[in-house]
Amino acid sequence: MGRAPCCDKANVKKGPWSPEEDAKLKSYIEEHGTGGNWIALPHKIGLKRCGKSCRLRWLNYLRPNIKHGGFSEEEDHIICSLYISIGSRWSIIAAQLPGRTDNDIKNYWNTRLKKKLLGRRTETPSGIRRIPADFQNVKVVGGPSQTLSSSAIERLQLQKQLQGQKNSPFSFFNSTALWPKFFQTLNSTNALAITASPLHEPQPTTQESSSSINLDAELHELLYGKGSSTSDQMEYCFNEMKGDHEEGMGWWENCAFDGSSTASLWDSGSALRPDALLHSCALGFDP
DNA sequence: AAGCCGCACAACCGCGACAGA
DNA sequence: CTCTGTCGCGGTTGTGCGGCT
Numbered sequence: 001m002g003r004a005p006c007c008d009k010a011n012v013k014k015g016p017w018s019p020e021e022d023a024k025l026k027s028y029i030e031e032h033g034t035g036g037n038w039i040a041l042p043h044k045i046g047l048k049r050c051g052k053s054c055r056l057r058w059l060n061y062l063r064p065n066i067k068h069g070g071f072s073e074e075e076d077h078i079i080c081s082l083y084i085s086i087g088s089r090w091s092i093i094a095a096q097l098p099g100r101t102d103n104d105i106k107n108y109w110n111t112r113l114k115k116k117l118l119g120r121r122t123e124t125p126s127g128i129r130r131i132p133a134d135f136q137n138v139k140v141v142g143g144p145s146q147t148l149s150s151s152a153i154e155r156l157q158l159q160k161q162l163q164g165q166k167n168s169p170f171s172f173f174n175s176t177a178l179w180p181k182f183f184q185t186l187n188s189t190n191a192l193a194i195t196a197s198p199l200h201e202p203q204p205t206t207q208e209s210s211s212s213i214n215l216d217a218e219l220h221e222l223l224y225g226k227g228s229s230t231s232d233q234m235e236y237c238f239n240e241m242k243g244d245h246e247e248g249m250g251w252w253e254n255c256a257f258d259g260s261s262t263a264s265l266w267d268s269g270s271a272l273r274p275d276a277l278l279h280s281c282a283l284g285f286d287p
Numbered sequence: 288a289a290g291c292c293g294c295a296c297a298a299c300c301g302c303g304a305c306a307g308a
Numbered sequence: 309c310t311c312t313g314t315c316g317c318g319g320t321t322g323t324g325c326g327g328c329t
Contacts (some may be wrong), residue, residue: 015322016297039314055315068296091317103297106318111295159294292328299321301322 007039007050017057024063034058041285044205060101067099071108080117084159087151117158240275 028045035041041184047054054185071079076098082093089100090109096106 014299037314051300051314052300052316053298060297061315088318102317106297110319290329292326293327295324297321297323300319301317302319303315303317305315306313308310 007052011048012042012050012053013048014053017049017061021049022062025058029058029062056103060103065099067102067105069111075100076113076116079109079113080158083109084155087155114154119160169204 024045024047034055035044035049038055041047042049042051042054047055078096079093082089086092087104088106090106094100094102094105204266
């Protein structure tokens with residue numbers, strides 16, 4: 001038995017929204033709010049639409065202060081940096097870009113930004129360490145045979161590529177002198193290893209994600225050499241920031257994010273890693 | 288002018304998480 | 309504890325448009 005549909009598929013309209021439908025939805029929500037129930041909302045206002053469709057339409061197009069297109073260079077950097085750090089968590093990335101929606105960013109990334117950045121690979125200056133060709137067949141020690149996800153490979157490629165570019169906004173990661181003081185209190189070698197571990201996943205909750213930790217550790221070693229695993233330092237770094245470390249928090253609060261974005265980063269703290277935090281911090285850091 | 292193709296964007300779908308009964 | 313309904317997310321598909329042949 002499959003999942004019950006969220007609405008009567010036969011009686012809902014699909015496809016593009018008409019201006020009349022938009023107007024109906026917009027005026028109702030502006031006046032009454034969503035009422036905390038999207039499924040019931042279309043019935044209330046006489047729209048033959050699925051509640052989920054209404055929610056999407058409101059969030060992506062009708063709510064106030066939505067920006068479309070025209071992504072700035074700075075936004076590109078933010079998207080790219082966060083993508084490297086946390087992958088395709090579009091809602092978290094969107095939370096750092098006021099006025100942008102996860103759908104917009106996802107589309108922008110998939111259709112343009114990815115090509116723009118990864119398309120540069122052929123222009124990568126010589127001497128930059130390339131991703132080994134056999135990454136796709138990396139085996140997990142003591143775990144099931146497993147390959148890297150295409151997203152992980154993509155992130156790895158981006159990370160290595162951008163780290164090597166002179167005057168890249170990401171050259172930040174190669175110079176500990178440019179880091180916030182808080183991070184400089186860590187041993188610089190260890191701290192560098194923290195930033196250089198783009199694929200380290202959050203605490204595992206299942207056997208499967210436990211395997212991905214092993215996989216990432218091995219990958220990390222492959223890229224950065226033996227003994228560079230710094231899970232202890234990562235944990236220290238994360239706990240320090242979490243634990244209201246005076247200097248770290250002080251800096252954090254002064255970074256370029258507004259209050260709500262900062263809160264949203266902390267709210268999702270369990271999903272973010274120290275390296276992700278550092279990447280994110282870098283975005284607001286102006287040396 | 289017509290057909291084809293690729294791109295960009297809007298919208299849909301299915302699933303996991305979560306809250307409340 | 310289980311079930312049910314809803315939300316939110318990320319992946320995928322559909323569609324329109326412009327450029328090219």
